[in-house]
Amino acid sequence: xxxxxxxxxxxxxxxxxxxxxxxxxxxxxxxxxxxxxxxxxxxxxxxxxxxxxxxxxxxxxxxxxxxxxxxxxxxxxxxxxxxxxxxxxxxxxxxxxxxxxxxxxxxxxxxxxxxxxxxxxxxxxxxxxxxxxxxxxxxxxxxxxxxxxxxxxxxxxxxxxxxxxxxxxxxxxxxxxxxxxxxxxxxxxxxxxxxxxxxxxxxxxxxxxxxxxxxxxxxxxxxxxxxxxxxxxxxxxxxxxxxxxxxxxxxxxxxxxxxxxxxxxxxxxxxxxxxxxxxxxxxxxxxxxxxxxxxxxxxxxxxxxxxxxxxxxxxxxxxxxxxxxxxxxxxxxxxxxxxxxxxxxxxxxxxxxxxxxxxxxx
Amino acid sequence: xxxxxxxxxxxxxxxxxxxxxxxxxxxxxxxxxxxxxxxxxxxxxxxxxxxxxxxxxxxxxxxxxxxxxxxxxxxxxxxxxxxxxxxxxxxxxxxxxxxxxxxxxxxxxxxxxxxxxxxxxxxxxxxxxxxxxxxxxxxxxxxxxxxxxxxxxxxxxxxxxxxxxxxxxxxxxxxxxxxxxxxxxxxxxxxxxxxxxxxxxxxxxxxxxxxxxxxxxxxxxxxxxxxxxxxxxxxxxxxxxxxxxxxxxxxxxxxxxxxxxxxxxxxxxxxxxxxxxxxxxxxxxxxxxxxxxxxxxxxxxxxxxxxxxxxxxxxxxxxxxxxxxxxxxxxxxxxxxxxxxxxxxxxxxxxxxxxxxxxxxxxxxxxxxxxxxxxxxxxxxxxxxxxxxxxxxxxxxxxxxxxxxxxxxxxxxxxxxxxxxxxxxxxxxxxxxxxxxxxxxxxxxxxxxxxxxxxxxxxxxxxxxxxxxxxxxxxxxxxxxxxxxxxxxxxxxxxxxxxxxxxxxxxxxxxxxxxxxxxx
Numbered sequence: 037x038x039x040x041x042x043x044x045x046x047x048x049x050x051x052x053x054x055x056x057x058x059x060x061x062x063x064x065x066x067x068x069x070x071x072x073x074x075x076x077x078x079x080x081x082x083x084x085x086x087x088x089x090x091x092x093x094x095x096x097x098x099x100x101x102x103x104x105x106x107x108x109x110x111x112x113x114x115x116x117x118x119x120x121x122x123x124x125x126x127x128x129x130x131x132x133x134x135x136x137x138x139x140x141x142x143x144x145x146x147x148x149x150x151x152x153x154x155x156x157x158x159x160x161x162x163x164x165x166x167x168x169x170x171x172x173x174x175x176x177x178x179x180x181x182x183x184x185x186x187x188x189x190x191x192x193x194x195x196x197x198x199x200x201x202x203x204x205x206x207x208x209x210x211x212x213x214x215x216x217x218x219x220x221x222x223x224x225x226x227x228x229x230x231x232x233x234x235x236x237x238x239x240x241x242x243x244x245x246x247x248x249x250x251x252x253x254x255x256x257x258x259x260x261x262x263x264x265x266x267x268x269x270x271x272x273x274x275x276x277x278x279x280x281x282x283x284x285x286x287x288x289x290x291x292x293x294x295x296x297x298x299x300x301x302x303x304x305x306x307x308x309x310x311x312x313x314x315x316x317x318x319x320x321x322x323x324x325x326x327x328x329x330x331x332x333x334x335x336x337x338x339x340x341x342x343x344x345x346x347x348x349x350x351x352x353x354x355x356x357x358x359x360x361x362x363x364x365x366x367x368x369x370x371x372x373x374x375x376x377x378x379x380x381x382x383x384x385x386x387x388x389x390x391x392x393x394x395x396x397x398x
Numbered sequence: 399x400x401x402x403x404x405x406x407x408x409x410x411x412x413x414x415x416x417x418x419x420x421x422x423x424x425x426x427x428x429x430x431x432x433x434x435x436x437x438x439x440x441x442x443x444x445x446x447x448x449x450x451x452x453x454x455x456x457x458x459x460x461x462x463x464x465x466x467x468x469x470x471x472x473x474x475x476x477x478x479x480x481x482x483x484x485x486x487x488x489x490x491x492x493x494x495x496x497x498x499x500x501x502x503x504x505x506x507x508x509x510x511x512x513x514x515x516x517x518x519x520x521x522x523x524x525x526x527x528x529x530x531x532x533x534x535x536x537x538x539x540x541x542x543x544x545x546x547x548x549x550x551x552x553x554x555x556x557x558x559x560x561x562x563x564x565x566x567x568x569x570x571x572x573x574x575x576x577x578x579x580x581x582x583x584x585x586x587x588x589x590x591x592x593x594x595x596x597x598x599x600x601x602x603x604x605x606x607x608x609x610x611x612x613x614x615x616x617x618x619x620x621x622x623x624x625x626x627x628x629x630x631x632x633x634x635x636x637x638x639x640x641x642x643x644x645x646x647x648x649x650x651x652x653x654x655x656x657x658x659x660x661x662x663x664x665x666x667x668x669x670x671x672x673x674x675x676x677x678x679x680x681x682x683x684x685x686x687x688x689x690x691x692x693x694x695x696x697x698x699x700x701x702x703x704x705x706x707x708x709x710x711x712x713x714x715x716x717x718x719x720x721x722x723x724x725x726x727x728x729x730x731x732x733x734x735x736x737x738x739x740x741x742x743x744x745x746x747x748x749x750x751x752x753x754x755x756x757x758x759x760x761x762x763x764x765x766x767x768x769x770x771x772x773x774x775x776x777x778x779x780x781x782x783x784x785x786x787x788x789x790x791x792x793x794x795x796x797x798x799x800x801x802x803x804x805x806x807x808x809x810x811x812x813x814x815x816x817x818x819x820x821x822x823x824x825x826x827x828x829x830x831x832x833x834x835x836x837x838x839x840x841x842x843x844x845x846x847x848x849x850x851x852x853x854x855x856x857x858x859x860x861x862x863x864x865x866x867x868x869x870x871x872x873x874x875x876x877x878x879x880x881x882x883x884x885x886x887x888x889x890x891x892x893x894x895x896x897x898x899x900x901x902x903x904x905x906x907x908x909x910x911x912x913x914x915x916x917x918x
Contacts, residue, residue: 250771254771254772254774255770255771255772256761256762256767256770256771256772257770259754259757259761259772260761262750262754263747263750263754263758266747266748266749266750267743267746267747267748267749267750269743269744270743270744270745270746270747270758271747271758272706272726273704273706273726273736273738273744273745274726274730274758274759275725275726275727275729275730275731275758275759276727276758277725277727380414383414384412384414387412387413387414388412388457391412391417391418392412
């Protein structure tokens, strides 16, 4: 009985974490069912999906490579969520910054000393991303536009802007495929794991995670931003400049997404080749939702998403299951994590048990 | 005894935050009686009634109506079984007429269309039957609060309510309106209706009710017939100790003016004056009370004084300096603190911790932060001290404010505002809806703070007891204007105050003008 009660206390205390975990497991379980029903060789497909991502340094490398940009975009989304704004500009910011960084390095300043070169480019990516972040934030505070609608629509403009740069400003005509001129070696980030494309970007991503966590939870501006997110009316009444800090948070959010775009381009590719969004911004949104907006959980959420993505990739290449099934998994997880009442019945039962026990004890 | 018309048996309700609002509560009412449901705020009265009206489901226990067990899935079920509810906050369509509101949900139809004449006739008949003096064609937004309450009662009666629940109906009424309501409730009783009357005003219970049930901390403490008990006995049962009903305080000491308001006006978007040319001043060492029925410009006034709203005409000076155009931060820096009337919207961030809530107006001060980062250890030390000083019952500085009880949430807010070093405190409804213990504590703190001689306070309250007991001097607001000023709040009678609040009486401009000079 006593142990049972302790279990109830534990359940109530860590409810949010348990709930997220259950949502993830259900999503994962459903994806297994999915494979089971559509595949002619379900056992092979499932084992491919579950274990192949860890099979060999190359595949582990792909997961880590994938984590880099989505961690930055996820951290950016955490900044947006800290002030209570669902600003989805991250995707466009990430893409435009990636494209712009490629353009700057191939056409504008191709002869820059190493070390300094990537630093300048990453800063440029941050500035461009920050500029993107301000658009929906400013329109909302000035004209009371809906931030979700504006940011989603603005994404099209930003992404097509990036594609335009590729097609008309930096396309290498000597190539049969569409691609930019080659990015100078001096601009690239150093590779840290041989046989993979994992660059120093992953270190930067973890540093950024620590920095964003510190900023939000330990500094004055971060405190003000979180207070705005929790209750903007109260923040205003306490004397906090709500408009200013909400916009700053979203500029930082855009800047992080932009840095992600720059670092991905400089760490992984020889040329800029994207003709459509790579979706990192929305992946970032997804992991930020799974992490409940807390930067500390971003690496774990990013690892999980990278795992199911790479798993799905391998399944799509080596078995008869199309890789799109992974979208089902993602949708279920995000829906369950975002669903406020999911599992609240279980929590209620535990709460009642604890309350009754306390009453009996008094 | 006959079978009760309503029996709520062994009801237990546990909310999702673990709070047990009702614990093994049994409530039984006879047909044709007025039954008082008594208890402090937070004792579980409203929760119990929510279950009776189908808004909440009991965790355990059964409800019987006329001996038959019922299970309500929603308000419609409850209405079908003859339960009618008059909420504290009226649920009316402001832009429709009284008749249209009364028949809402059971509209008379003629040839497939809404029968307006029929609705008016129906309303008129019903109103006449119980001597409700109303005009069915009046628009709801233009009638008084008392009339709105009558509309709610008529609506419930039209839906066939036999058991009528009134949730603190007199809280929004003046003494005169209360008396009129009692006459009508007695008529309803004679007509065979059963009334559950929720209140914590003992004199009203004594005057109106036949029997009572007292709740305390979610449990039934006692039940009986009203004539068998004195108000004092009931009061002791409600709070479990003798409440200090009268606050003892020293007289205010006359000091310099901390805040002065001169010919202040504020017009809303439609150009109507919400605050209409008011002048008063507040001295350090004293409390000026603002009495008035809610919605007569008090909230706008408090928002203007705290920088959340701009004013149209006039002048406000704080320590001799005009506050026109100052931001909230600048105002706070120049010595204003405020307790908002809307606790959960402006007073705190429920999902933030106690520490985060306590620091919201001062985190930037050198004591709590360096150039960029917060001094977490120092903050925690101060917060723990506040928790102790203000007797906030919680698990620690990191507990979420939203998980505390109403009284403790208000204590967090009061702890912040009273320790901000302000010289002028605007307290808007500081004790509304919180338990007696916390109420007493907060009132006493406010008095103590002003008696240091460094702080002047403006106390806005719809609770007559509060403004009369706590304030040193008093103004009454009606329709945005000041209609009365009393130099000594203690010398005013409740009835007199009621007449000014209703706008029946108004003082001469000379008498009101004394408010500008301030107390004594």
